[in-house]
Amino acid sequence: MDNRTIAAIATPNAPGGIGVIRISGENALEVADRIFRPVSGKTLSESKGYRAHFGDVYYNNEKIDEAVCLVFRAPASYTGEDVAEISCHGGLFVTKQVLRAALDAGAAPAEAGEFTKRAFLNGKIDLAAAESVMSLIGASGKQAAAAALNTLDGNLSREIKGVADSIIAICASLAAWVDYPDDDIEDTSASDMLPVFESAQNSLKEIIRRYDCGRAVTDGIDAVIVGRPNVGKSTLMNLLSGFERSIVTNIAGTTRDVVEEKIVLGEIVMRVADTAGIRETENVVENIGVNLAKRRLERAELVLAVFDGSEPLTDDDIDIIKYCESKRAIALLNKSDLPLAADRKIIENAFAHSVELSASTGEGRGELEKAVADIFRTNEFNPNAACLTSERQRQCCVNALASIEEAINAINCGVTLDAVNVCADCAIDALLQLTGEKATSAVVDEVFSRFCVGK
Amino acid sequence: MEYISENFDIAVIGAGHAGIEAGLAAARLGCKTAVFTINLDWVGNMPCNPSIGGTSKGHLVREIDALGGEMGIAADRNTLQNRMLNLGKGPAVHSLRAQIDRRGYCDYMKFVLEKQENLYLRQAEITDIRRDGDEWILKTRLEALHRVKAVIIATGTFLAGKIFIGDISYESGPDGMFPSVELAQSLKNLGVLTRRFKTGTPPRINRRSVDIESLEPQYGDEKITHFSYVTDFEVRNTEPCYITYTGEETKKIILDNLHRSPLYSGKIDGVGPRYCPSIEDKIVRFSEKERHQIFVEPCGANTDEMYLQGVSSSLPEDVQLKIVRSIPGLENAEFLRTAYAIEYDCVDPLTLRQTLEFKDFDGLYGAGQFNGSSGYEEAAAQGLVAGMNAALKIKGKEPVILDRTTSYIGTLIDDLVTKGCSDPYRMMTSRSEYRLILRQDNADRRLTEIGYKAGLISEERYNKFLKKLELIAEERERVENLSIPKTPEIDAMLVSRGTSALEKGLKMIDLLRRPQVNYEALTPFDKNRPDLPDDVFEQVEIDIKYEGYLKRQQMQINDLRRLEVKRLPNDLDYNEITGLRLEAIEKLGKIRPETVGQASRISGVSPADISVLLIYLERNGING
CATH class of the missing domain: 3.30.1360.120 (Probable tRNA modification gtpase trme; domain 1)
Incomplete structure (x- = not known):
């Protein structure tokens, strides 16, 4: 089995x-x-x-x-x-x-019912139960077949089909080039294929991103508040959560544990973690908190980097800017109720989004909401729009994307095209799993309709 | 008057490429085997292109050879020109092709059959086939009756063959031989469902009428690769091929005369192959193309006959002549043979098992064009499988089933018996999803063990093969352990090949992983390299270079194998299985797949259906 x-x-x-x-x-x-x-x-x-x-x-x-x-x-x-x-x-x-x-x-x-199926196959449930499982699997199979056509919304299906077709076209060119070496078919070169693969890569990334962004609305996103000590992170946390969640003092290093809260910002549910201020410290306990904060930062989907706008940027601030480099991050210049002393230029160069706000008065909260919505494009998110509907579909796209990236990588390394072709085959397989078609015949059919080949 | 003649274990009808391998395999496995042919002078005839191999077909020939078949040696013996196609496109798609001395090939094959112990070659037309209990009775044109235990039908294009040239048509086999008309009727009476397929061949012209000097020559490879793993004689290139092109004039002639084509006037019912379109087809379907390539190929060592690849046609003779003479270099062409289309009876391969035995007729097998395929190599491959399995069955042994993960042969047969075909089936590399593993260079590593176990590979050859495996393993170990130091010389070599210089010394295996580096380039840095055959180095290098991809394909293969070993009973009533979707019931009932793996490849059978099937099998204690 x-x-x-x-x-x-x-x-x-x-x-x-x-x-x-x-x-x-x-x-x-x-x-x-x-x-x-x-x-x-x-x-x-x-x-x-x-x-x-x-x-x-x-x-x-x-x-x-x-x-x-x-x-x-x-x-x-x-x-x-x-x-x-x-x-x-x-x-x-x-x-x-x-x-x-x-x-x-x-x-x-x-698969639907697969645990039960295995339970039966291994003699863990009886015949009557098995019969009902079979009907169940049969029924869910029908649903799955319908799902391949229906739950994949028309637009999305067209989009995925478009990606699949572009790869099928490459494979057909490769097949004709390989199977008819004597016919005068244009040479298929790696450099011709690369843009197609890259475009497919972008489309799939976008499809997956859209799914993940839809998920941001339904399931929430993981966010973290970071900053050097005493720039007002905990005040911000309390502002966002609406009650005293974090202990606020003016003593730097008060928050040592990671404090977590679910908050709603505009349409988005965020699981926000308030962290210890990140700074070089000799204090062992505080240092543990700092390390926790850094790790939390690395895996967060969104970083809210808080700076004290009323003071010039310090070395610790600069370190934080560096940590945020490869992250989706928003810079928050806190204490906007005080005169601006920090160098906005540096912040704006480092962050695509920056907001001036006062955590204590709540001023600027609207701008923050907008920035978050911009990043996750939730303002464009239409619950009725084309989106993958399941982790399984996402997995198909992820597999296709991985194969395409492998093909791109193979081309860049100078691997022969037979190996590139096999990667492309795998990508088609994964995509056609979504649309319920079979791969190899698709390529063969395409060869004969597109190329004038044969003796 | 009918008379009782000799009995055989196995009778093969037809001595084309399928019949030859079927007969040899059966006889070599110890069965008393008769091979019947309508014309003894054309055993292993090539009624179309005078070449063997080519893309993916070259793979088939090497696989046939690795299993102990004859085609590879016969091709090596009669080579006029030898070329490895697709060099530079990756080892998976390298394919060997040879131009063949057609007459020499026939003589060679006839002689092999004559000399083969247990094999009885006969010029006789089989006109009737009928059942007698568990056995079969064959009747010849001269009314001899032969009782046999198994029959392999390898009738090619002879079965109810009908030739079309323009508005003229007549019953005929290929190359002016008799068709097999009564046998076609006899099979119908037996209840074998046949259908009509069509194929065609271009004209042949006399070399003296060709302006050879004006054509572009195409020569064979300097370094010759053999089809057969056992060929130890010299193979040489003696004849080039030539290339020319059709032009505007050709196009105009065809379009002006299209109404005279039996294809376009609807006289031919047979379905033609997509991969082998007639020149009129090409002009109509790809009207934007300005020119079509024509190959002028030698037909033999002792003839001036030349084959015109690319000018297949069923237009009338006068139009054909005009077409050929409109092609540069062929302005004065003299015809030796006229192009024709030929229609013939064949079966729907969905009615066959993976052993190529009919599901509904025990002891009756089909091979080659009769099964809906096309091509000499495809035919030979099926002949080998049918002949081997017919013999194994008579000997009471387990069948040898080559699934699609093992070979192109397995892929070919699996496609035929699982997906069927709506036009003559041609092998293509793109038909195999495992093509990085199923290469022509490693056919022996994939199949010789199977051939040996079946009894088709001699002890001596098998021991040589084991020795080769040993050398491959030793050499692999050597390059895994050999350190190559960083030197200015090696860095210069690496940079000149477009890859990076060394940071520090590296193991040789890691250098070989780089696409830009090969054994040859490393020669100066690998002073103690043992003196091994080229094909040992080749195997080690490919294994290393493509390791990641090969592993991935091997994983896919392992996945499929799990389903492939679960066998489905032939008499399974799919209507009885709760939970199967209607479409699946219908498809499974029609095709009656032999394994769950095969079932999973039938279009219209979903993964959920396969789950249901697995549960049903398990519940009913059918464990394959």
């Missing part, structure tokens, strides 16, 4: 207290080990099963949540295979991120 390791969210797809991600299959524990680190320091693969492990979930080497992982050993599990179930702190966003981490770590997205 199919012994891929699969993963899916096992709790209802709705906001709730706890979200469970189930990973099942031969390599379930290896996959889980890649994303979950028990505090005990042991790996899950060493676990005997029927054990709960407390630890942290990591995505791209960044901690994203604290969680409990239950390990079940085959055959004593629901599916009869090795199973890891990660229970995380709910919230659709975190749950989905954990799932994505599992998928990136080598699990395949589970």
